[in-house]
Amino acid sequence: MARKRKDKREFEEPADYDMNSEGQDEFNNEPPMLSRSDSRRGKKKTIFRYPLLNLLIVFFLLIPIVIVIVFVTVQNLGSSDEVKTETESTVNVSNNTDAKEEKAKAKKAAEEKAAAEKAAADKKSADEKAAAEKKEADAAKAEAAKKEQEAADQKAAEEKAAADKAAAEEKAKADAAQKKANEEAEKKAAASSHTVQAGETLYGIARSAYGSAGAAAGVEKIKQANGLGSNDVPVGTVLKIPQ
Known part of the structure; x- marks a missing residue:
């Protein structure tokens, strides 16, 4: 465009050049000359005049940059994925080992717990059996003691x-014997009583009952048996003669 305008300026005629009417009309149809500032504006307008072309240019310029960025990113992602994969593999192996150990520990703990529970159940059953046997033994012993009592x-x-x-x-028997003894005593007492006659003395009565040797002692027995205070006994007095 600039070259075309330059060529046009080279063929410009001076102002006082006579042209025929046809040449003058053609000259009048030509665009006027542009100044330097107008030329710059024209160039700028020309650049932005085709936006699709500008977009294509920018697109083709950005393609290599985008490819490089994508390549570097993919490389970084690949390396990070490998590291991550290795890390995950290590972690998975470690986790699997830990999981196996935890599982083994849990299994062992469960077995120990089951064994302890079984032992406790067996002990409880044995204690209950022993308690029942002891209870039965105590009941039998109590029953035997009750029967013995x-x-x-x-x-x-x-x-x-x-x-x-x-x-x-x-x-x-004792009552019968006592009764018999009392009866005999009464009979004997009745048989050994004596009624004082006229002219009898207490000494004579004692001598008749006990003999001459025991007359003196017999007097004292008769006095005690009859409650006499002296040897004088009135006629008609019934005296008990103790044996």
Whole structure:
């Protein structure tokens, strides 16, 4: 465009050049000359006049840059993925090892717990069995003791009844013997009494009852048996003669 305008300026005629009417008309149809500032504006307008072309230029310029950036990014991502993969593999191996160890520990703990629970259950069952056996033994012992006590009480009751019976019999015998003795004593007392006659003395009565050797002692027995204070006894007095 600038070259075309320059060529046009080279063929410009001076102002006083006579042209025919046709040449003058053609000259009048030519665009006027542009100044330097107008030329710069024209250039700028020309640059922005085709935006699609400008976009294509920018696109082709950016393609290598984008390719380089993508390549570098992919390289970095690949290396980071490899490191990450290795790290994850290491972590996975470590995690698997830890998981196996934890699983083994958990299994061992579960087995120990189950064994402890079984031992506790067995101990509890044995304790309950021992307690039941002890309870049964205590109940049997208590029952035997109760029976023994009942037997002892029955025996004691029978012995007491027998003793009471024997005592009653003995008392009855004793009462009968005492009664018989009393009757005999009464009979004997009645037989050994003496009624004082006229002219009798206490010494004579004692000599008749006890003999001459025991007359003096017999006087004292008669006095004690009858409550006499002297040897004088009125006629008709009934005296007890003790043996």
